[in-house]
Amino acid sequence: MIIYDRLFIGGSWTEPSSPELLDILSPHDESLVGRAAQARPADVDRAVAVARAAFDEGTWPNTAPAERIAVLRRLNALRESRAERIAAVITAENGSAGWFTRAGQPSLTRQANAYLKAAEGLAWEEVLTPTDPAATVRSVVRREPIGVVAAVIPWNSPFSASLAKIIPALLAGNTVILKVSPENSLSMGLLADLLAECGLPAGTISVLPADRETSEHLVSHPDVDKIAFTGSTGAGRRIASIAGQQLKRVSLELGGKSAAIVLPDADLAKFTAGLAFSCLLNNGEACIAQTRILAPRSRYEEVVDAVKQVVESLKVGDPQDPDTFIGPMIRRDQQQRVRDYIEIGIKEGARLVTGGPQVPAGLEQGYYVTPTVFADVDNAMRIAREEIFGPVLVVIAYQDEDDAVHIANDSEYGLSGGVWSADEQHALAIARRIRTGTMTVNGAPVGFDGPFGGFKASGLGREYGFAGLNTYLEYKTVTL
Known part of the structure; x- marks a missing residue:
């Protein structure tokens, strides 16, 4: 059992204001995985002060x-050296399948390297050449840190979400308070251990597991200069209102209801080979999951049958089992939420192709959901419009490409999406028409050099690479 009975504040493990420890239970069988201290407003005040x-x-x-880059490069190396341990702890506390947590470790390296490359290539200070040759004034443009950053992340992918924020924030020269979900207290304790070793000066970073009330105290704190948030659109709206009242800098990576467009010429075998990774990664608890599958009317039943076969072939069960593709939901309330959405889909008149609200046989003890596919779905249905955050897919028919584009764009969200076609250039032309922050063609993985973020209700600002680093910088102009 893992125990973190202190809080990581300003680079040191310190006594929490409350001695009570939270029990971290396994989503698989509800056994005790560990215990951890939780931050209260008084702890937030200490972290912000330092x-x-x-x-x-x-x-x-x-x-x-260059020195900041060296420290963050050391952090990346430390994390790589403990990748197996990190993956195992996330699987134990989150229920994320072992294949997913292990496969994600090299992605964390690529994510960090993209930030480091951006920092190395950035002109931190430059003298601009006057547009008028006769001008006597020169402008020096500096890129400077914003100040104290409150980084608030969700529970579904803790290392990816946390490093996407703290690495660029620290590279830029900011100080950081990372607020993590109580469910991730153990894996984020491991992250704090790494931060204690990498060589950051005292006071530079804190890692605080805490509930929503304490989180609001943090983002509302007058000494916080910027909020970087990943989470639900509802919570993002609340944070944006706080930032607006106080004129804090803010970046938001929010929810999604992304579409996978299967064009008439798509190779269905290739689509089904990539479907699970595009649509059901991390047990369906992923903001970028392409949970709306748009199929041409001419091949509709063929696509529905192919999706059904793939979903029914995926093993559901113990996330520690190497053969498991889909593990449990993170909590019992999340399990019930997903099952409620399945009931809603049935009541809305969608055709239940496979799955349903029943718990998978033999998995009654944990927080499991039967992977579910709906067909004959209208894009106006709730199961097509609202983020379910679980292993539930809907297949929607379209008449022609214009109709497919219209349906894909008919959403309050715009975070991710995909196009499948035998003609890559044609798929690219369709991707250009979709109002979303990230698109993939034929299941290509998301890269880390380009910007990542959402249109519409999927957020504000961008992460990854230069765009993500720039989010944590202020521009200053000095004229000479």
């Missing part, structure tokens, strides 16, 4: 970019 002092009076913001 972050404020470290930014205003400390060395990190004025450390040469």
Whole structure:
């Protein structure tokens, strides 16, 4: 059993304001995985105070970019050396299948390397050439850190979400308070251990597991200069309103209801080979999951049958089992939420192709959901419009390509999506017409050098690479 009975504040493990520890239960069988201290508002106040002092009076913001890069490169190497342990703990506390948590470790390296490359290539200070040759004024443009950053992440992919924020924030010279979900107290304790070793100055970073009330105290704190949030659109709206009232900088990576467009010429074998990874990764608890499958009317039943076969072939069960593709939901309330949506789909008149609201046989103890596919779905149905965050797919028919584009864009969200076609250039032309932040062609994995983020209600701002680093910088112009 793993125990973290202290809080990581300003680079040191310190006594929490409340001695009560939270039990972290396995989503698979509800056994006790570990216990961890939880932050309260008083702990947030301490973390913000040391972050404020470290930014205003400390060395990190004025450390040469090359030195900051070296520290973050060391963090990346430390994480790589403990990848197996990290993956195992996330699987134990989250219920994410072992294949997913292990496969995600090299992605974390690529994500970090993209930020490091951007920082190495950034002109932190440059002198602009005047447009008028006769001008006597020169402009020096500096890129400087914003200040104290509150980074707030969800539970579904804790290392990816946390590193996507703290690496660029620290590279830019900011100080950071990372607020994590109570469910991730153990894996984020491992992250804090790495941060304690990598060479950051005192006060530069804190890692606080805490509930929503404490999280709101953090983002509302007057000494926080920027909020970086990943989570639900509802919570994002609340955070945006707080940031607006206080004129804080804010970036939001929110929900999605993404579409996978299967064009008439698509190779169905290739589509089904990539379907599980595009549509059902991380037990369906993924904001980028392409849960609306758009199929041409001419091949509709063929696509529905192919999707059914793939979903029924996926093993559901113990996430530690190497053969398991889909594990349990994170909590019992999330399990019930997904089952309720399946009931809603049935009541709305969608055709239940496979699955249903019943718990998988033999998996009654954990928080399991039967992977479910609906056909004959109208895009106006709730199961086609609302983010379910579980292993539930809907197949929607379209008449022609214009209709497919219209249906894909007929959503309040715009985070991800995909196009499947035998003609890559034609697929690219369709992808250009979709109002979403990230598109893939024929199941290509998302890269980390390009910007990642959402249109519409899927968020504000971008992560990854130069765009993500720029989110944590202020521009200053000095004229000479």
